[in-house]
Amino acid sequence: MTGTMSAPKAESRTRTPLLEARNVSKYFGAVVALEDVSLAVSAGEVVCLLGDNGAGKSTLIKILSGVFEPDGGTLAVDGKTVRFGSPRDALDAGVATVYQDLAVMPLMSVSRNFFLGNEPTTGWGPFKQFDAVTAAARSKEEMHRIGIDIRDTDQAVGTLSGGERQTLAIARAEHFGARVLILDEPTSALGVKESAIVLRHVIAARNRGLGVIFITHNIQHALPIGDTFTILSRSRHGGTFRRAELDANQLHRLMGGGEEFAELERELAALMETPLATEEAPTPPTDVTPTGS
Amino acid sequence: MATMPASAPEKSAPARLRRVPLFQRLLARPAAGAAIIVVFVWLVFAGISVASGSFVFLGLKGTLSYLDVAAQVGIVGTSVALLMIAGEFDLSIGSLVGFAGIVIGILVVEFGLPIWLSIIIAMVATTCLGVINGVIVVRTGLPSFIVTLATLFIIRGMTQAITAEITNITYIPLGRDRVEADPIAWIFNWSGGPTGDLKVSIFWWILVAVVGAYILGRTRFGNWIAGVGGSASAARNLGVPVARVKITLFALTAFSASILATIQSMTFFSADVLRGRGIELDAITTAVIGGSILAGGYGSVVGAAIGALALGMARIGIVFASINADWYFASIGTLLLVSVVLNNWIRRRFAGIR
Numbered sequence: 118m119t120g121t122m123s124a125p126k127a128e129s130r131t132r133t134p135l136l137e138a139r140n141v142s143k144y145f146g147a148v149v150a151l152e153d154v155s156l157a158v159s160a161g162e163v164v165c166l167l168g169d170n171g172a173g174k175s176t177l178i179k180i181l182s183g184v185f186e187p188d189g190g191t192l193a194v195d196g197k198t199v200r201f202g203s204p205r206d207a208l209d210a211g212v213a214t215v216y217q218d219l220a221v222m223p224l225m226s227v228s229r230n231f232f233l234g235n236e237p238t239t240g241w242g243p244f245k246q247f248d249a250v251t252a253a254a255r256s257k258e259e260m261h262r263i264g265i266d267i268r269d270t271d272q273a274v275g276t277l278s279g280g281e282r283q284t285l286a287i288a289r290a291e292h293f294g295a296r297v298l299i300l301d302e303p304t305s306a307l308g309v310k311e312s313a314i315v316l317r318h319v320i321a322a323r324n325r326g327l328g329v330i331f332i333t334h335n336i337q338h339a340l341p342i343g344d345t346f347t348i349l350s351r352s353r354h355g356g357t358f359r360r361a362e363l364d365a366n367q368l369h370r371l372m373g374g375g376e377e378f379a380e381l382e383r384e385l386a387a388l389m390e391t392p393l394a395t396e397e398a399p400t401p402p403t404d405v406t407p408t409g410s
Numbered sequence: 411m412a413t414m415p416a417s418a419p420e421k422s423a424p425a426r427l428r429r430v431p432l433f434q435r436l437l438a439r440p441a442a443g444a445a446i447i448v449v450f451v452w453l454v455f456a457g458i459s460v461a462s463g464s465f466v467f468l469g470l471k472g473t474l475s476y477l478d479v480a481a482q483v484g485i486v487g488t489s490v491a492l493l494m495i496a497g498e499f500d501l502s503i504g505s506l507v508g509f510a511g512i513v514i515g516i517l518v519v520e521f522g523l524p525i526w527l528s529i530i531i532a533m534v535a536t537t538c539l540g541v542i543n544g545v546i547v548v549r550t551g552l553p554s555f556i557v558t559l560a561t562l563f564i565i566r567g568m569t570q571a572i573t574a575e576i577t578n579i580t581y582i583p584l585g586r587d588r589v590e591a592d593p594i595a596w597i598f599n600w601s602g603g604p605t606g607d608l609k610v611s612i613f614w615w616i617l618v619a620v621v622g623a624y625i626l627g628r629t630r631f632g633n634w635i636a637g638v639g640g641s642a643s644a645a646r647n648l649g650v651p652v653a654r655v656k657i658t659l660f661a662l663t664a665f666s667a668s669i670l671a672t673i674q675s676m677t678f679f680s681a682d683v684l685r686g687r688g689i690e691l692d693a694i695t696t697a698v699i700g701g702s703i704l705a706g707g708y709g710s711v712v713g714a715a716i717g718a719l720a721l722g723m724a725r726i727g728i729v730f731a732s733i734n735a736d737w738y739f740a741s742i743g744t745l746l747l748v749s750v751v752l753n754n755w756i757r758r759r760f761a762g763i764r
Contacts, residue, residue, distance in 0.1 A: 224703075224707045225708075234637070
């Protein structure tokens, strides 16, 4: 695994993608959640998956991370077709997903969070123990590496900021052998500074040779870090573009919200022109008699 | 650090992290609130004891009495706390206590099986019911509160109905001679000490609490318990076998109910369908006093043991203080409310959890 990770970045463009979805479809009864969508991520590449709410981003992520199996199409890891029956299968193939609000347990300590599901142990047989000393030391080291200094890894993750929690989850996935990181809206609930922490870490992970699928509907966050952009629009593939081929306006248009956004801009501008309600012409809402209750 | 030269100081930590004094770090433990509560309860009854000139509560006999009561709740309280930390409930334990006792009674009296074999069968059967509880909760995704409320009625009702069908009564005497002749019954009904009040239940309680605390604090499984309670889907995404963890804990809870049932039936030389009534609420109370939160993901086995101690003290203390025992429930309710508020405050203030 270390071999692929240390490979020079320039090569990665032409090499076999680490993870690939080939023409996948997913239906829930009569609802078409995803129809004939393809996406590929190579080592050392950030693929931004963009789309409005309900465009099928979540469904695609869940397929890539083993939560759902596609009804049509296939997945491939290193060019070989695979089947993910569970999130565990995806993890074993080196595909780790970090969900926006489900990444960490706020009430558990930093070290216990870090090693949840991958706990180091000492001892033997029935006396096999959770190795708290190793867990504390290694998680402290990892946290330091990602730029979060904590004195005590026993402190609850709930004491960290939102950006730090996301970063912890990303570092954890990488620590346990992820080659592909799927980040589900990691910045959508964060402020500007907090988002910066996460974005910086995403680029660092890419530069270490990981493939990153970055899901967002925030174009400001996607543009500076994406190598390629895949657009989903109404459950269908809206195209894949290289970084150089695009600017923010085109992205907006492609996300299916372009016309609506321009329309909204005009409407808001018109509203701004409307004069303020003055004291001479008040519109007292108290005169309206409540009809209910 | 000690070997480093003085010229290389430790890299300064961010300003918002400060070194906290020992007492604050102790208060950050989930069991801190329970420890304060139990000291308070003891002081109250010790005060009443001294004021009334009767020192029974403070003496060996009084202490062993409340330890026995605490032990009975504590034996099931440990697994209930673990279950609560995993984000689940079991309201059916009380009915499982009745069920396990009746299985022993029927097997011994109606089928003539030896007591030791009946105990083993009862424990296995009760644990299976726990597995069924767990499987229903995991498969249906329904809240365990509802599922185990239903199984509480089903198990209690079926135990009563079947017992009545077979024996015509709801109480099965085992026969003192038969119990005393059994090779393993002493494990469940031994008592000793200078006054004969040192009950074996106390040792069971300590054993169960130590094993529970070890599982939660020192094993991988323990980490999974807290993780599953913190967020089942996040734990699943990290590869934790969520369903297995929950089912195992329901099985453990049922198993602990069967231990309590065996202790009771060997001590009273009888089985009774109504045994264990209300113990599910006692056990949940001890877990909550002990710092476990209902939503899961946080809690303490040691805290639950301390909570059981507070419950035992209150129940026996009221009797020794010659206060009408009806006040017991009112005092437990107050204690529960005070400790939840205290635990919440401590968690915010000292563990710094936002």
